[in-house]
Amino acid sequence: MECHRVSSPPTPRPRPPPLHILRYLLLHTRKSDGAAPPPAHTRPSHFVSFATTVTHTIMKSFFSKITSKLKTRRKPLAPCDCSDFIEAAPAQPSLTHLRGVVAARHFHGASPPVSDMEKARRDFVVRSTVFDLQYRCGAGGRCTCTGAPACRFPQCFTMRPVTKGAEVLAERQVYEVEDAPTPEIRALVALAAEEKLEEVVKGIQHTVDAHLKAAARGRGLEARFIIDGSDGHEFTPATPKTGADSVHAGTNPLREDEDLREEITSLYLWRAALLVNLRRDEQAVSSLLNLAFAVEQKDRTRLYGAAAAWAVLNDMEIVYYRSLVKSCKPFDHAVHFATERPLLLARVFEATRGDDYHTDYCTHVVFSKEVTAAVTRAQTAQMHGDFTEDPMRSLCLPLTMPYYRFRVDEEFWKRFYALLCMPPVPPPTPEETKAQAIDPAAELGLTPNYILDAVGRSMMLHHLVTFADVRDKEIDTGVVVDRVKEMKLLDLQPHPSDYAPVLTTSEMHVAVTRMKELLVVVRSFEAKEQERLSGAAAQQRLQRAQSGNDAAPPVPSPIEK
Known part of the structure; x- marks a missing residue:
């Protein structure tokens, strides 16, 4: 396999320098007539007989047809296809081993941290790099731990678009803080620090259930809270709408207690980030939408916004793999994401139908994610040579535009086109x-937002x-x-x-x-x-x-x- 990149985990890089994007745009948007140069034909010498020329032409045509049938159209291997590393090292490195390797590569020979700020900085460097290797790298860090010279970091990322992993990590860091308000949540944060994400997801659901039952004070809960946590959709499709067991027959503590509503909303937002981290995007989006239905319309903004963000990242990932299998040799992970994962954005705008404010809000979320991803993809293509999601050379945006135009929602498209x-x-x-x-970003010479x-x-x-x-x-x-x-x-x-x-x-x-x-x-x-x-x-x-x-x-x- 072709060898690229470095064999050690990357150090956190500052944001890239100003993007010389004009050359990039003009290079890729320049119209071409698409005409190939005419094939070179040698003019037969007038000394060669006509019969010899005809025989040569017939044989050349015959062999050309035979060889064209024998040829198989070979696609290149995708850089995120890490099956070669997995075959070479079937056992994935443990979290402890990853942390040790990353810490040694980054801070080998360095003196112990002299301040809490330096210690926090080093912890962040190790954690973010381990996150990249454990969840974003297609080889799970095998190449880095074995010192493989063919490491393709960061082309090996399988969590796409390239911004998705950073979104997940940033969202987790918002909630996984040491000074959590209750012992129960501090225990969940400790589990998350050890990357026991399944246990954290179950623990959050148990905590939410306990809070709801305690707030009900012996009263029966609304039928909408009868949720089977093992079901990916997390709702009961046949919930009765009328009668003693209807959705309105019980009590809803979320509409009675603002503090409880804010706490459970935050817990569900954290839980959704963990579910996306576990590649269960559909369950994450469904859980946020179902909780939004349980609160008043004015209290749904955070839930709808997070649902739209995870839904658009999920759909961008599916589009990425559909583009990848068309241009590169398919592999199991790519085929699964391209064909078996559901698109989720339409569900969000179906939930906000008739609610103009939240439809506008969710459209802004989708638009900002797309613009950010387009620029980041261009930078990644320039800096790391990863053209699999290049906005001008891959099929990601050519497949995205028809999807947004015809497959999501008409109200969404009107607003998206207006923003565009x-x-x-x-x-x-x-x-x-x-x-x-005096802003540090200006001192680094970063490209302005406009x-x-x-x-x-x-x-x-x-x-x-x-x-x-x-x-x-x-x-x-x-x-x-x-x-x-x-x-x-x-x-x-x-x-x-x-x-x-x-x-x-x-x-x-x-x-x-x-x-x-x-x-x-x-x-x-x-x-x-x-x-x-x-x-x-x-x-x-x-x-x-x-x-x-x-x-x-x-x-x-x-x-x-």
């Missing part, structure tokens, strides 16, 4: 720029416009009609995604115009950055020249000589 076609975010004012000058927004949206609009243009051509040439006829002959019901226009004429005009405006913003920033960098380089050369002149003795003039 917003005017460019204005640059910071002089006062804001002055205030940001540029990242322009980069992400321009790439998404590029794929949307391309998809809409192809569909319009299919309609004009009759391809859509033929497709619908073929589907009906096969007794298949055509879906709007098979025949409907993607954008109206006015929507297409707005999308193209907005994409050009966003590219102008990126181009202007790129020009300023080039000017700033060239000026800084000239200043450094001048300083070096001056320091060299100061160090050398003054050269006497000819007159002094």
Whole structure:
């Protein structure tokens, strides 16, 4: 297998330098006629007989057909296919072994921490790296522990998109704190620190059940709280709506006690992050939506927002693996995620149907995740050579746009399209720029947020416009009609995604115009950055020249000589 990357766990890296994305965008969005250069044919010499030429042509055609049939179209191995490491080291390293290896690689020979802050920093470095190796790496850290030179970190990540693992870890760190309010929760935090996630999930559910029963004070609970925790969906589909056993017959402590509601909401948000960590995304989203139905509409924002976030990350992961199996050699993990995992985003917007505020809110969550992922994917492709989810070279965004347009929800698409076609975010004012000058992010030279927004949206609009243009051509040439006829002959019901226009004429005009405006913003920033960098380089050369002149003795003039 091709060898890439380093063989040791990476040290936490600062955020990448400004993205030279204009070159990246122009390189990949430049239109090409797609015509291949004509094959080179040697002109037969006039001394060769006609019969010889014909015989040569026939034999060449014959062997060409034979070899083309014998050839098998070989796809490259996916960098996240770590079956080679698993075969070489079947036993996955234990958590203790991983921690020891990571700590030795990062801090071998370093003196003991002299302060609590330094100790906390080292603990964070070890924990985040171990998390990457244990949950994101397809080999589970085998290559790092054995010192394999073919380690492909971070191309080996199987938790996709590349931002998903960071989202899970960040959400867990919010709730897994040492100063938890109760002994029960502190015990659960200790279990989570040892990565006993299944026990923590069951413990959280037990704690929630105990709190609800205690708050009911002997009264019967609503039927909606009769939940079978072993069921992935965590709800009873046949819950009666009327009668003595109906959903409204019992008491609902969550609507009576605000403190209890906030505590259980936080516990369920933590539990959902753990379920996603365990690759049980469907159960995580369902649990949040079911708890949202048990509280008042005004108290559902956190639950709906988290459900939308995990749902869109789940769907982006499925789209990633559907793209991967089309471009790389399939393997079991990829096939499972591409074909057997359910898409979840439509369930969230079905739950918020008729609730305009939460529909808007969840659409903003999805939009922000997509823009962030698009930019991060481009950076990962540039820095680490991972093109499996490159926003301009992989099929991730070309498969995502049709899904959002036709498969989620019409109200969602209206709002998503409006966000996508917003005017460019204005640059910071002089006062804001002055205030940001002391920000550590500005000192690192990081790309401003308004540029990242322009980069992400321009790439998404590029794929949307391309998809809409192809569909319009299919309609004009009759391809859509033929497709619908073929589907009906096969007794298949055509879906709007098979025949409907993607954008109206006015929507297409707005999308193209907005994409050009966003590219102008990126181009202007790129020009300023080039000017700033060239000026800084000239200043450094001048300083070096001056320091060299100061160090050398003054050269006497000819007159002094």
